[in-house]
Amino acid sequence: MTIADRIQRSLIERIVSGQLPPGSKLEEKTLADEFGVSRTPIREALRELSSRGLVEFIPRRGGVVAQRGTDQLADMLDAECEMEALCARLAALRMTAVEKSVLQTFHQDAKHLVTARDEVAYLGNNQIFHNMICDGAHNSTLTQIAMDLRMRLAPFRQSQRAAAAERLSQSYDEHTKVVEAVINGDPDAAYMAMRWHNARISSAILGLLNSAVQKKSAVDHVDDGPAGGQENQSAERDRSALRAGRKGLRKPSTV
Secondary structure, X not given: OOHHHHHHHHHHHHHHHOOOOOOOEEOHHHHHHHHOOOHHHHHHHHHHHHHOOOEEEEOOOEEEXXXXXHHHHHHHHHHHHHHHHHHXXXXXXXXXXXXXXXXXXHXXXXXXXXXXXXXXXXXXXXXXXXHHHHHHOOOHHHHHHHHHHHHHHHHXXXXXXXXXXXXXXXXXXXXXXXXXXXXOOOHHHHHHHHHHHHHHHHHHHHHHHHHHHHHHHHHXXXXXXXXXXXXXXXXXXXXXXXXXXXXXXXXXXXX
């Protein structure tokens, strides 16, 4: 993980938790002093956050936490659920016997990482696992879209608050269901297992954002002026997007 990656992850955690509400200024010099680095990794982190829709650059103000980040994030999470689920469906149909054997062995070998509670190693293993499923679809366009979404959303998954041991165990168990479905050549089961796996994680992320929005709304209600009214309307839009996002993620389709 590069310096810019660590800074990006820290800022994402603050945005998701509500420590950095929409409109907060992200000054390069201030952040560089805080993290004890030059402005270069700060710029890299802010550019990446901008590509994820969490930061926007405003003339004469610089980088600020985006007002529209919540909507875009919910859309991306929903798209990722569908893309990876489709990859799993195709993998169950198209993976060769050798590819299935390699997938099964790789998954079984990851069990010791869960037992050892080695979160860092498991995260790397997790990325490879999802790449293997996407590659198993044997559709380069679909694989590229799914992998790009997973890469862009990776820091959000790492912002989950559940204990590492609980997260790793649950993730491994859900991976097991995906592997079993793919090995058995059951496309519907593979689709459902992968979609539910990603939907659970996505719902947890949206839950954190929803909590942050509610906290901000409680503070906004103290202000009865015009500015407060505008902020409340913005907060309500965010809550509506989060409710819609969680509703779509909660019940995997049977397509």
